[in-house]
Amino acid sequence: MRKHVCQMTQREIGFLTLQVANVHSWSFTRHAREKMEERNVFTWEVQEALKLFSIIEANFEGGEKILIRGKRDIHGLQVCAVVAPKKERVITCYFNNADDVHKTIHLEAYDSGIDVVNRWSE
Numbered sequence: 001m002r003k004h005v006c007q008m009t010q011r012e013i014g015f016l017t018l019q020v021a022n023v024h025s026w027s028f029t030r031h032a033r034e035k036m037e038e039r040n041v042f043t044w045e046v047q048e049a050l051k052l053f054s055i056i057e058a059n060f061e062g063g064e065k066i067l068i069r070g071k072r073d074i075h076g077l078q079v080c081a082v083v084a085p086k087k088e089r090v091i092t093c094y095f096n097n098a099d100d101v102h103k104t105i106h107l108e109a110y111d112s113g114i115d116v117v118n119r120w121s122e
Helices: 010-021 030-039 043-049 116-121
Strands: 002-004 053-059 065-070 077-084 089-097
Touching: 010 053, 010 065, 010 116, 030 089, 043 065, 043 077, 043 089, 053 116
Parallel strands: none
Antiparallel strands: 002 053, 053 065, 065 077, 077 089
């Protein structure tokens, strides 16, 4: 069950932003570390993205997770990370083209009816 940012209210976006911003010490899963090495993503790049980011989606499959996208342009790329704020963990991360606006996104894969704030609190 996922909800894309284009389907969210400002209340939901603000709520998710606070969930990420309120974590002061992130740990990286083994999977995240492996992907960082494989994709040449440095820890400082992810840490920077976790300070200045945009919300992309909320995901409730297997726990509460948020996909964020860092706002810094690094040679035409931006860091994206899936994080689990309740566990204070970075699940995975990768680079995405800075000019990618997801024109081909398949919104049918998302559920616009989810109330992110209520679902998060369950």
